[in-house]
Amino acid sequence: MDIQHNLKGIQQAIHRLCEQVHRSSSAVTLLAVSKTKPVSDILEAYQAGQIAFGENYVQEGVEKIQYFDAQGIKLEWHFIGPLQSNKSRLVAEHFDWMQTLDRVKIAERLNEQRPVNKAPLNVLIQINISDEESKSGIQPEAMLDLAKHIENLPHLRLRGLMAIPAPTVDMTEQENTFKKMVDLFEQLKQALPTQEIDTLSMGMSNDMASAIKYGSTMVRIGTAIFGERDYSEK
Ligand SMILES: *Cc1c(COP(=O)(O)O)cnc(C)c1O
Numbered sequence: 001m002d003i004q005h006n007l008k009g010i011q012q013a014i015h016r017l018c019e020q021v022h023r024s025s026s027a028v029t030l031l032a033v034s035k036t037k038p039v040s041d042i043l044e045a046y047q048a049g050q051i052a053f054g055e056n057y058v059q060e061g062v063e064k065i066q067y068f069d070a071q072g073i074k075l076e077w078h079f080i081g082p083l084q085s086n087k088s089r090l091v092a093e094h095f096d097w098m099q100t101l102d103r104v105k106i107a108e109r110l111n112e113q114r115p116v117n118k119a120p121l122n123v124l125i126q127i128n129i130s131d132e133e134s135k136s137g138i139q140p141e142a143m144l145d146l147a148k149h150i151e152n153l154p155h156l157r158l159r160g161l162m163a164i165p166a167p168t169v170d171m172t173e174q175e176n177t178f179k180k181m182v183d184l185f186e187q188l189k190q191a192l193p194t195q196e197i198d199t200l201s202m203g204m205s206n207d208m209a210s211a212i213k214y215g216s217t218m219v220r221i222g223t224a225i226f227g228e229r230d231y232s233e234k
Helices: 003-020 039-047 058-071 085-094 104-113 140-151 171-191 208-214
Strands: 029-033 052-055 076-079 097-101 121-127 156-163 199-201 218-221
Touching: 003 029, 003 039, 003 208, 039 058, 052 058, 058 076, 058 085, 085 104, 097 104, 097 156, 104 121, 104 140, 104 156, 121 140, 121 171, 121 199, 140 156, 140 171, 156 171, 171 199, 171 208, 199 218, 208 218
Parallel strands: 029 052, 029 218, 052 076, 076 097, 097 121, 121 156, 156 199
Antiparallel strands: none
């Protein structure tokens, strides 16, 4: 797996897709999703210029963060998995971003547990945009209530929205989902004009192109950078 080569390919693809829809390529951040991958892979990506990494499992993420801290390598860590409230402290203490916030209770815990010597934890509200019963994320109608609650928590900084749409081969359905997210993002910005709402996290290896076309500002890419994941040892 040539991680450096893959990263370059993705960056070029982002650039090209942005050009096609007249967006600046600096408007889209690439989050490298490194879950299940060893620190050697992350190091290789870092050496190719990648700074922002996403992890789904709290313990695994914290181990990697501590490894790079000990090396004096400053990376930006995003928690992107489902979070149980008994693990919130580890996220509050170690991560820079939490992308899957969907409950007041977790927001309050993260706010209380964020160390005061650290910058506020950047958070995204996760929207259950495909209305899947088993998926995490809140219903679109509940977004503003949660946002207004977060606005009052001094150790959290609300930056926008995140979604994991249900996989589909129906392009129209995929695009409608992204359009719905953009509408919600605009609603959120209007409702909280004093907050710096600047991040719409959507698009993965399979649906990056339409996500960028419709206005994603952060794509979360794992497989296309690091190769297929092997869960057999987990
Ligand atoms: C695993 C994961 C990704 C990356 O998915 P790929 O298909 O490997 O690009 C993105 N976002 C979330 C929330 C994930 O869990």
